[in-house]
Amino acid sequence: TNVVVFVPIGMMHSIVGKYFGPFAITVAAATAVSLFVSFTVTPMLSSILFRRSLGKTGPLGKAWDWAYGKVEAFYGYTIQWTRRAYPLVILGSAALLVWALSQARGVHMDFVPEADQGRVMVQLEFSSSQNLAETARRTRQVEQMLLDLPGLEKRFISVGRFEGILGQVSEGVYLSEITLVFPPKTKRKIGIQEIRDMIREKLAGLEGCKVSVALPAAIGGSTKPLEMEISGDDLDEVEKLTREAVQYAKLVPGLADVDSNVRVGRPEIRVFPDRALLGDLGIPLSAFGMALRGNLEGIKAGVFRRGDRSWDIRVKLEEEEGREQVAAFAFRGIHGMPVRAAAFSREKIREARIQVLRAEKRRVGKVFANLEGGKALGEAADQLLAQIEKHGGMPPGYKVRFLGMHEKMEEASADFEEAGLVAVALTFLLLCAILESWLLPFLVLMTVPLAVVGMVWGLLIAKVNMNIFVMLAGVMLVGLVVNNAILMIDRAKQLIREGMAPRDAMARGAVDRFRPIVMTSLAAALGMLPMALGKGLGSEFRAGMGIASLGGLLVSAVFSLYVIPAAWFLTHRK
Structure with a gap:
């Protein structure tokens, strides 16, 4: 199960899949090799190292055995209580799941943590x-x-x-x-x-x-994380709505450096020639336009090449300051006499837009903002939309959508949702083959919702936002948390084959597998602690994964000790 959950991660096609694909392949290969070692090298070394008896147990070992014996005896007693009150355990677990999912609204969505x-x-x-x-x-x-x-x-x-x-x-x-x-x-x-x-x-x-x-983003360079697009047919209305959206964005706490692509226009001189006068003077309209362009912008006269590089050679008049130079341009008239442009044209000065953006054949305006104070991207986008709706929303024919980091975040969420479902399906099919049953895998997969509860609690306690690394941990947990249930159910099936009643077999099997469950769960949790608590370079990326994995492993390990036996008792009433 630890291997199959990485198959859908390695097959994701979004930009996040490009990042995590090599990781998934590496972990799957390492897990497969470790499984091979556990079947071959570990038994061989154990037979060599444990040839002799371990000798007398010291004071510390005796104290540990005594304390563990008490805990194991208490667990055996609670399992007998669970056997009698299994409906209460199942209903309590369901209520806990519903409550935890209701608290999940406090976990806000982000793309990548700020590092x-x-x-x-x-x-x-x-x-x-x-x-x-x-x-x-x-x-x-x-x-x-x-x-x-x-x-x-x-x-x-x-x-x-x-x-x-x-x-x-x-x-x-x-x-x-x-x-x-x-x-x-x-x-x-x-x-x-x-x-x-x-x-x-x-x-x-x-x-x-x-x-x-x-701060430079981990994915996307120095771009602002919040990018909102307003689109419509009328450019003036789009710019008006964009300026209003900037004011609404400034009301959202946690947004800084709010800006848009709407700018005060640059001065532009428009020249309107009198076609009749141009005809009388013998100046073709095309020649007038070409000469005007040559005087201001220059005319390409050739290309200078050096090696594999080339530069355009442009010829133009000496640059002068002031807009009067346009009216003073002299052109050759019909008798060779110079004629100033002011004699046959008029000027009009207006502001010209610096840029005009289009998307899907519609005019667009964009609002940009940075995040501060640990603000989550998803929360900021939702609050900005709420401000827009509060002030009347968009008029008919105009719409709002989020681009940039928010768009990548939604793509990643959809990819991980699909990967999670595929991971659950593959795990279910694998469990069907291992347990030789279509019913028992459903009992095993009851540990997955318990892991979700642990993830939510961990993120809420640590005040960490949901991001792509947390979602990766969630998919990984699907393959990890089912191991405890597999141990208990597999032991119960062994006892049934030896002639024990199904309910007695689960009560005995849960106690028999209590020690390996505790050992493996503590080992996995302790392995996640450095990742969850680390403060070194790049710790912001690892912390969310460690916290989510730690919470999911611990909560699932504790509750599965009772939920799995209770579900077994429900399905095996005789």
Whole structure:
């Protein structure tokens, strides 16, 4: 059972499957090899090491045997009580499961936990009318403001672009990014989240600049985890709804650096030529447009090549400042005399949008935000939707959906749900073959809901969000927690073959297998403790898996000692 649960994990096709596929194959192979060793090497070594008697038991061993004997005797007594009151045990377990599932609403959904990688990304967006030199100068000023951060080791500056996602402006002369590098968290006295908050306080009063301070994501680079898309047919209405959504997002606790792709337009000069005058002057309209483009943007005159690289050669007039240069452009008239553009055209200045996004043939606006204070991505998205609905929702013809990390999170959830169902089905078929019964596997699988109860309790107590690593632990538990039930039922079947009554066989078999159940459960739980309590590099990723596995193993081990015998007594009343 420990091997088959990794088969569906290795077959997942999403981005999460690409991460966990090698892990599943490795663990399955290691488990198969360990099973082979337990059948071959372990008995051989035991026959060599245990040739002689172990001798007298010392004081510590005697105390342990006495204490364990008392616990085992108490368990035998409670099993006899369970034999008489098995309906009460089953109803109590069902009520416990319902209560635990109701508490599961307090476990919020996330994609990956926020990890301390020793880096902070500071993204700066200045006025769109600002040139590259001014952006570089102001970025250096911001850099000087951050030099006194505790433990700062390195800093990298990128001017003209930063790592963004589709829909978030990520390239332009008015953009820059500062990457701050700190020592590993094991060599720091202050957490990276506290450093991030310090940076936000330092840059809170920065004028003429939008600041975003975030930690690099484990999957997705430096993108903001919350990305919401509003789509519709009318661009002006979409931008209006997007600006309103930004205000609603600022009301959600735990969201920071709220922004959108809606920007104040850049100034644009539109030239409207008089076609009649152009005809009288002998200037073709196409020639006028080509000359205007050549004067401002330049005309490609050739290609310069060096090795395997090439550059376009453009010819244009000397650059001048001011919009008056457009009206002053001179063109050759019908008699060779220069004619200024102002004589046969008029100008109109308006604001032009920096970018226009489309998706599925509809105009879209996007809202972005970082998370802080341990806010779960799923919880933040639900609260933002609640704020939108509270203020009237979307008008007809306009819709909202979440992209980015949230979209990956939903894909991962669907994949793990499918993997969990396949794991349960494969485990059931394997149990049918092992136990030679269609009924007994249902009794064994009753340990799986008990593991879910333990997972929920563990996450609630540790205040850990549900994420892809926790879901991986849940699928793994399907193959682990059934082992205790298999031991009890297999021993009961042996006693039945020896002539014992089914109910007596389970009462005796549960006590006979009490020691190996306790030993294997404690060994598995102790093996998960370093993962659950570790504080080293990358511990944020391992902690959720360790806590969920620890809770599921312990709760399932304790309750299966009574639930499995009670279910047996229910199905074997004679």
